[in-house]
Amino acid sequence: MINKVVENAGAAVRDIKDYSTLMLGGFGLCGIPENCITALLSTGVKNLTCISNNAGVDDFGIGLLLKTRQVVKMISSYVGENREFERQLLSGELQVELLPQGTLAERIRAGGAGIPAFFTPAGVGTEVGNGKEVRTIDGKEYLLESWLKADFSLIKAWKGDTAGNLIFKGTARNFNPMMATAGKVTIAEVEELVPSGTLDPNHIHTPGIYVQRIFQGTNYEKRIEQYTTR
Amino acid sequence: MALDKIGIAKRIAQEIQTGWYINLGIGIPTLVANYLPQNIEVVLQSENGLLGIGPFPLEKEVDPDLINAGKQTITMLQGSSLFDSAESFGMIRGGHVDLTILGAMEVSETGDIANWKIPGKMVKGMGGAMDLVASADNIIVAMQHVSRSGNSKLLKQCSLPITGLNCVKKIITDLAVLEIASEGGFRLLERAPGISVEEIEQATSGKLIIANDIPEMII
Numbered sequence: 001m002i003n004k005v006v007e008n009a010g011a012a013v014r015d016i017k018d019y020s021t022l023m024l025g026g027f028g029l030c031g032i033p034e035n036c037i038t039a040l041l042s043t044g045v046k047n048l049t050c051i052s053n054n055a056g057v058d059d060f061g062i063g064l065l066l067k068t069r070q071v072v073k074m075i076s077s078y079v080g081e082n083r084e085f086e087r088q089l090l091s092g093e094l095q096v097e098l099l100p101q102g103t104l105a106e107r108i109r110a111g112g113a114g115i116p117a118f119f120t121p122a123g124v125g126t127e128v129g130n131g132k133e134v135r136t137i138d139g140k141e142y143l144l145e146s147w148l149k150a151d152f153s154l155i156k157a158w159k160g161d162t163a164g165n166l167i168f169k170g171t172a173r174n175f176n177p178m179m180a181t182a183g184k185v186t187i188a189e190v191e192e193l194v195p196s197g198t199l200d201p202n203h204i205h206t207p208g209i210y211v212q213r214i215f216q217g218t219n220y221e222k223r224i225e226q227y228t229t230r
Numbered sequence: 231m232a233l234d235k236i237g238i239a240k241r242i243a244q245e246i247q248t249g250w251y252i253n254l255g256i257g258i259p260t261l262v263a264n265y266l267p268q269n270i271e272v273v274l275q276s277e278n279g280l281l282g283i284g285p286f287p288l289e290k291e292v293d294p295d296l297i298n299a300g301k302q303t304i305t306m307l308q309g310s311s312l313f314d315s316a317e318s319f320g321m322i323r324g325g326h327v328d329l330t331i332l333g334a335m336e337v338s339e340t341g342d343i344a345n346w347k348i349p350g351k352m353v354k355g356m357g358g359a360m361d362l363v364a365s366a367d368n369i370i371v372a373m374q375h376v377s378r379s380g381n382s383k384l385l386k387q388c389s390l391p392i393t394g395l396n397c398v399k400k401i402i403t404d405l406a407v408l409e410i411a412s413e414g415g416f417r418l419l420e421r422a423p424g425i426s427v428e429e430i431e432q433a434t435s436g437k438l439i440i441a442n443d444i445p446e447m448i449i
């Protein structure tokens with residue numbers, strides 16, 4: 001059986017070089033690759049393009065990489081939780097491409113599924129449509145959007161096995177499964193790593209074919225942005 | 231008197247029919263879930279990958295892996311399902327969600343909506359709003375009739391960057407219930423209790439269509 005296990009986050013991200021394009025899973029701080037982000041702080045790799053729905057908060061998630069100025073460009077749909085991000089954006093230090101969330105998800109899915117472009121209604125008549133082909137299909141206008149791919153995808157799952165099969169939990173799934181398919185090298189960090197053959201094949205969300213490296217993460221903080229109780 | 235946020239949420243709740251799948255935006259729309267009539271059963275969709283949003287958790291139930299689109303901790307109701315973001319927006323764009331309720335900074339008399347950006351001031355991003363408004367057949371906007379600085383939010387044309395064109399069906403504000411007329415214009419359907427037609431006219435910058443008799447909302 002193929003064994004994709006690497007020792008830890010440091011080993012997993014060792015060959016991520018300056019100017020790489022990364023995809024990072026997560027919605028807000030839910031389901032983000034905490035260990036890989038910490039490891040990137042250590043390697044100090046710079047001029048990264050990061051594709052991620054959000055940009056973390058000032059002192060957690062991708063926000064940490066923004067603070068150290070390791071990110072040169074973000075491709076995201078919503079960045080409202082991060083003041084340092086807003087500052088860098090308004091001052092022009094950071095390039096930002098904002099996309100409708102469904103368009104972002106589908107562009108990533110398309111990148112992993114060999115679909116170079118597709119038409120979507122989201123963004124027609126808005127500045128998102130600037131410079132993009134508009135086509136009328138069955139009487140309604142659609143924008144042509146192209147696929148997104150990454151040099152490395154950094155994924156967080158709940159359980160995984162040594163062959164790279166992954167299971168997610170709750171709403172921590174979000175962008176992780178499609179990002180796993182769109183990375184040249186996909187690195188999965190999991191809370192529990194088990195031997196191949198242990199997980200029920202009926203319950204696998206992401207098949208191991210998409211995952212090149214896997215490790216069991218440590219010290220998950222799982223910070224909550226809006227702690228709300230009744 | 232003008233409605234408060236809870237009053238707006240209660241009035242919107244009356245629009246909802248049993249069996250519907252509904253996406254609630256952040257802010258007032260989220261409150262609507264608290265005021266659904268007892269006999270109404272709906273399924274709430276969360277764009278980050280859940281059908282079947284339940285109430286906020288008790289302290290001992292809080293799970294960081296279970297949040298809504300506003301990043302608040304939530305619970306799941308019995309019969310819930312979980313899925314990824316591509317699937318979530320597939321069901322949104324595919325027209326499977328019966329009703330979308332969202333907030334707005336501006337709405338035009340032709341049903342355009344602006345709610346994602348104030349140039350030079352606020353750059354938060356559109357999140358899922360553009361996908362939702364581009365696809366949903368039934369969109370209700372929940373908002374204040376007039377901005378904090380005193381300007382009408384119901385305009386002939388939106389002045390802020392657009393989120394979507396010709397998409398809003400109904401608007402429920404602190405002053406009124408209005409629908410977008412097919413020929414353009416805000417058709418006044420109901421007044422908030424104690425609010426006069428003249429007050430609504432003053433607060434509306436776009437074309438207001440007024441029939442003879444405008445009833446008061448029943449909250």
